[in-house]
Amino acid sequence: MIFDWSYAASILPVLARAAVVTIEATFLSFSLALILGLLLALMRMSGVKPIASASLWFVEVIRGTPLLVQLFILFLILPKYGLTMPAFVTGVVGLGIHYSAYCAEVYRAGIESVPRGQWEASRALNMGTFHTYRDIILPQAFPPIIPALGNYLISLFKETPLLSAVAVVELLQAALLLGSDSFRYIEPITLVGVFFLVMSLFAAAAVRLVERRLQAR
Amino acid sequence: MKLSVRRSELVFAAGFAGCILGLALATCQDFEALFPKLLSGFGVTVLISLVSALLSIVLALACGLARLSNISFVRGAAIIYAEFFRGMSLLVLLFWLFYVLPLFGIVLEPLTVGILGIALSYGAYGSEIVRGAVLAVPRGQWEAGVALNISPLNAIRRIILPQAVLIMLPSYGTLMIQLLKSTSLVSMITISDLTFEAYQLDQVTGETIPIFTIVLAAYFALSLNISILFRGLERWYALGIRTAT
Numbered sequence: 041m042i043f044d045w046s047y048a049a050s051i052l053p054v055l056a057r058a059a060v061v062t063i064e065a066t067f068l069s070f071s072l073a074l075i076l077g078l079l080l081a082l083m084r085m086s087g088v089k090p091i092a093s094a095s096l097w098f099v100e101v102i103r104g105t106p107l108l109v110q111l112f113i114l115f116l117i118l119p120k121y122g123l124t125m126p127a128f129v130t131g132v133v134g135l136g137i138h139y140s141a142y143c144a145e146v147y148r149a150g151i152e153s154v155p156r157g158q159w160e161a162s163r164a165l166n167m168g169t170f171h172t173y174r175d176i177i178l179p180q181a182f183p184p185i186i187p188a189l190g191n192y193l194i195s196l197f198k199e200t201p202l203l204s205a206v207a208v209v210e211l212l213q214a215a216l217l218l219g220s221d222s223f224r225y226i227e228p229i230t231l232v233g234v235f236f237l238v239m240s241l242f243a244a245a246a247v248r249l250v251e252r253r254l255q256a257r
Numbered sequence: 258m259k260l261s262v263r264r265s266e267l268v269f270a271a272g273f274a275g276c277i278l279g280l281a282l283a284t285c286q287d288f289e290a291l292f293p294k295l296l297s298g299f300g301v302t303v304l305i306s307l308v309s310a311l312l313s314i315v316l317a318l319a320c321g322l323a324r325l326s327n328i329s330f331v332r333g334a335a336i337i338y339a340e341f342f343r344g345m346s347l348l349v350l351l352f353w354l355f356y357v358l359p360l361f362g363i364v365l366e367p368l369t370v371g372i373l374g375i376a377l378s379y380g381a382y383g384s385e386i387v388r389g390a391v392l393a394v395p396r397g398q399w400e401a402g403v404a405l406n407i408s409p410l411n412a413i414r415r416i417i418l419p420q421a422v423l424i425m426l427p428s429y430g431t432l433m434i435q436l437l438k439s440t441s442l443v444s445m446i447t448i449s450d451l452t453f454e455a456y457q458l459d460q461v462t463g464e465t466i467p468i469f470t471i472v473l474a475a476y477f478a479l480s481l482n483i484s485i486l487f488r489g490l491e492r493w494y495a496l497g498i499r500t501a502t
Contacts, residue, residue: 104434104480105473106441109452113473116465198346205445212349225356233349240344 048227051218055231058214065132065210066197072136073196074189077143082173084148095144102141108202110134115206131203139196146188150181183254190247194240201236211235291458291468298454299475305368305440305450306479309375310433316380321387322413335384342381348442350374355446371443379436386432390425391417423494430487434480441476451475 083095102110111134118125125133154177162172204213215228323335342350351374358365365373394417402412444453455472459465 101473101477104438105476106438106452108441108444109455109469109472109476112452112456112459113465113469116459117469120465199348201346201348202442204348212346212352216352219356225352226360229349229353229356233345233353236346236349237341237344240346241340244344 043230044224044227047222047224048231051228051231054218055211055214055228055235058209058211059235061128061208062197062200062210065128065135065200065203065208066193069132069135070139070193070196072132073139073143073192076136076140078147080140080144081147081151084144085151099141099144102138107134107138107199108205110138111202111206127203127207131206131208134206135196135199135203138199139192142192142195143189146185146192147181149188150185151177153184154180186254187247187251190243190250194243194247197243198236198240201232290462291464291471294454294458295451295468295471295475298449298451301368301449302437302440302451302475303479305372305375305443305448306437309372309379309440310436312372312376313379313383313436316376317383317387320380320384321391324384324388325391339381339384342378343385345378347374347378347439348445350378351442351446367443367446367448371440371446371448375436375439375443378439379432382432382435383429386425386428387421389428390421393424394420423491426487426491426494430484430491433483433487437479437483438476 080095080099083091084099086092111131114130114134115127118130158176158180159172162176167176200210201212203210204216207213209217211232212229215232216225218228219225320335320338323331324339326332326335351371354365354370354374355367358370398416398420399412402409402416407415440450441452444450444456447453449457451472455468458468462468
């Protein structure tokens with residue numbers, strides 16, 4: 041069986057629509073991961089023992105267990121407590137929580153790399169903890185970690201096909217549906233593969249570019 | 258996952274996990290029905306993890322060294338392999354192998370497809386670590402090899418790799434945990450691993466909370482073991498090696 045170009049062309053519009061879902065899911069869940077991750081990192085560095093421990097173990101468990109299992113848990117358990125969300129929202133929340141654990145570690149590394157003197161100077165200037173974080177520490181912690189966060193954005197993008205397991209019609213699911221309609225799997229799945237490959241290679245090149253810019257500063 | 262916890266916290270966590278597990282089991286209607294299936298799924302997960310981890314390490318070493326080769330063809334092939342599989346989404350790759358390979362007349366067992374997909378993918382990620390570690394070995398070590406008239410192959414085997422392995426162990430521990438977690442994807446191509454069994458059991462019994470608590474605990478325990486194993490390896494491997502300065 042060979043690759044049927046005309047069939048491939050005919051399914052492109054369907055796949056393009058699904059690609060939009062994939063990209064939406066990527067950016068929405070990464071935004072969630074960035075916010076939750078910062079929260080987790082600040083909890084970890086709060087100095088209050090129970091809060092710091094809670095954050096540490098949350099991060100370790102999330103990073104030590106598969107995303108797919110976490111998605112199933114959200115998808116199967118939440119409705120039992122009357123919390124029914126559309127599949128897309130469940131998927132985005134699951135991906136967001138998973139990557140927030142990775143982002144938290146990155147943030148922590150960034151915050152710890154800010155010299156102690158910055159804290160002491162802020163204290164000498166009588167700034168509160170909130171202002172010190174917002175105006176002094178985070179603006180310095182953020183730029184060096186952009187490449188690391190970028191790499192996690194790429195990993196997250198490559199893991200969006202897992203959402204097909206919880207009935208989100210993203211690219212892979214769309215391809216599988218097309219395949220089961222026409223009994224031709226080679227074209228849809230190959231096209232999806234090419235899409236992921238091209239997107240992530242470009243994204244990786246972009247991250248490398250940013251990294252070099254930051255080093256040059 | 259680089260586990261950054263103290264022993265007392267580890268004990269505390271184990272106790273806490275035990276309590277939750279006990280609670281889950283207490284609320285569970287018939288544990289006898291769940292246990293054998295979950296155990297067999299656990300076995301499949303461990304099997305796939307071990308086999309694909311070993312294969313991926315072989316691939317990573319071959320590809321990582323090939324990327325440092327002087328022969329441009331070898332180097333090019335290794336770069337294409339690494340970039341392709343690192344840029345590919347693993348689940349899409351698994352489905353591609355699963356549906357498209359048979360069309361070329363290559364019929365593989367789903368289990369083989371799963372192991373192959375994971376090994377190829379993690380071999381590519383690992384090759385980055387191998388390359389980085391070999392490059393991190395001081396140049397003088399190569400030169401010393403040349404000066405002592407040791408053949409390049411022997412120099413790699415006896416001088417460079419032993420030092421590179423020590424450098425790559427910590428990152429490799431993290432990678433192997435990623436590999437373990439990625440084995441859950443094989444449940445999507447009909448392999449009855451732990452995740453697959455959990456989902457099936459949930460559909461049949463509806464005991465979602467006990468089932469998934471056990472599954473989470475099982476995966477987490479495996480992850481912890483991998484990180485403990487790699488820490489041990491690091492300590493064992495560093496014995497007798499004076500840090501090169």
